[in-house]
Amino acid sequence: xxxxxxxxxxxxxxxxxxxxxxxxxxxxxxxxxxxxxxxxxxxxxxxxxxxxxxxxxxxxxxxxxxxxxxxxxxxxxxxxxxxxxxxxxxxxxxxxxxxxxxxxxxxxxxxxxxxxxxxxxxxxxxxxxxxxxxxxxxxxxxxxxxxxxxxxxxxxxxxxxxxxxxxxxxxxxxxxxxxxxxxxxxxxxxxxxxxxxxxxxxxxxxxxxxxxxxxxxxxxxxxxxxxxxxxxxx
Ligand code: C5P
Numbered sequence: 001x002x003x004x005x006x007x008x009x010x011x012x013x014x015x016x017x018x019x020x021x022x023x024x025x026x027x028x029x030x031x032x033x034x035x036x037x038x039x040x041x042x043x044x045x046x047x048x049x050x051x052x053x054x055x056x057x058x059x060x061x062x063x064x065x066x067x068x069x070x071x072x073x074x075x076x077x078x079x080x081x082x083x084x085x086x087x088x089x090x091x092x093x094x095x096x097x098x099x100x101x102x103x104x105x106x107x108x109x110x111x112x113x114x115x116x117x118x119x120x121x122x123x124x125x126x127x128x129x130x131x132x133x134x135x136x137x138x139x140x141x142x143x144x145x146x147x148x149x150x151x152x153x154x155x156x157x158x159x160x161x162x163x164x165x166x167x168x169x170x171x172x173x174x175x176x177x178x179x180x181x182x183x184x185x186x187x188x189x190x191x192x193x194x195x196x197x198x199x200x201x202x203x204x205x206x207x208x209x210x211x212x213x214x215x216x217x218x219x220x221x222x223x224x225x226x227x228x229x230x231x232x233x234x
Contacts (some may be wrong), residue, residue, distance in 0.1 A: 004231050005199055007058050007084075008222065009177070009209030013041040015049075019038060021213055022053060028222035028231075031056040031083065033207055044080055056083035058175075058207075062115050064088035067098035076097045078106040084175070084205075086155060089114035089142040096149040100143030111152040113175055116142035119191065120158045136160065151206065158193030165202035167206055177207040181225055184211040196228050 006029045010018040015038075017224035022032055032050050033144070050057050059082040063070045070087055077085050087099050096114060103112045116139040123133035131138055143154045143164055153173025156164055161174055179189060180192040187210055195206055208225065226232070 004028070004226060005204065005206050005229070006195070006222070006225060007031040007033045007056075007205055007207050008212050009033045009035065009060075010025055010209055010213065011035060011037055011209050012052075012213075013037055015042055015046055019049060021218055022050060022055075024219040025190055025212055025222035026053065026055060028219070028226040029055070029212075031058055031205070033058040033060055035060040036062070044076075047080055047082070051081050058082065058084035058086075058205075060084075060086060062086055062088055063099065064091045065095075067091075067095045070095050071098040071102035074112070075102040075106050078103045078110045081107065082110060084113060085113045086113045086115055086175075089116050089146050089154070089188045093145060093149050096146060096151055111173060113153045113155060113173060114142070114146040114151055115155045116146070119178060120188075136163070140164065143168060143172075155207075157191045158198045158201070158203070160193045161198060161201040161203050173204040174199075174202060175205040175207060176203040177209075179208045179211070181228065182223075185214075194228075195225050199229055 008025050008029045010021060012018050015106050034047055059077055063073050100112050105109050117135050123135055125131045139160050146154050147168050155175045157178055158176050164174055176198050178189040179195050179198055180186055180194045182194055186192055196205055212218050212221045
């Protein structure tokens with residue numbers, strides 16, 4: 001895996017624009033993230049050109065279904081050759097174990113991670129879905145379950161890094177969105193942190209979208225983030 005921890009989130013349905021963006025920022029990022037928006041518009045054939053660029057690809061589709069169905073989806077996605085795939089930890093232990101077996105049987109190097117609690121949910125939302133606040137306790141419980149099931153890591157907010165790193169050890173992957181370099185717009189992200197601060201707190205991967213993709217000069221924005229992490233462009 002490239003030592004640059006930044007995965008740029010290509011959140012668009014326009015494949016040409018996504019490709020152009022990826023080409024422009026490529027020297028200064030460690031990977032590309034394609035999500036539901038892109039995948040639902042273009043499917044596996046839309047993903048392949050990004051795999052051919054030679055950077056690791058995180059396919060962020062957050063599977064949540066019965067074990068057999070999620071295993072099948074994971075097998076198909078892993079066969080594409082992506083580097084990171086994810087499921088919802090709330091799908092339960094049997095689902096996560098089935099997903100892991102499916103992924104590793106097809107592509108041992110693909111990392112399978114779990115989403116614990118969506119960062120869009122806050123303490124007030126939990127009782128209505130049958131859960132007890134605070135969110136942080138649910139995150140730790142689900143992240144521990146994820147680790148017990150043998151998965152490679154979790155997606156977490158920057159403010160959960162320190163606790164999860166302490167409780168789950170140095171090898172568990174912490175994939176962190178909501179990263180905002182100083183001076184960039186927060187947008188709809190509420191709990192944000194700077195790239196170097198998140199990396200130093202123990203993040204394994206920094207998922208960064210709009211601070212790069214919505215910048216006037218995305219190549220420069222990506223380069224400045226890499227520099228702030230002490231990484232020189234490839
Ligand atoms: O533009 P921005 O930097 O906020 O993009 C963050 C990316 O991380 C988006 O693709 C978003 O869907 C994703 N993400 C997130 N929070 C999560 C999981 C994924 O923001 N809990």
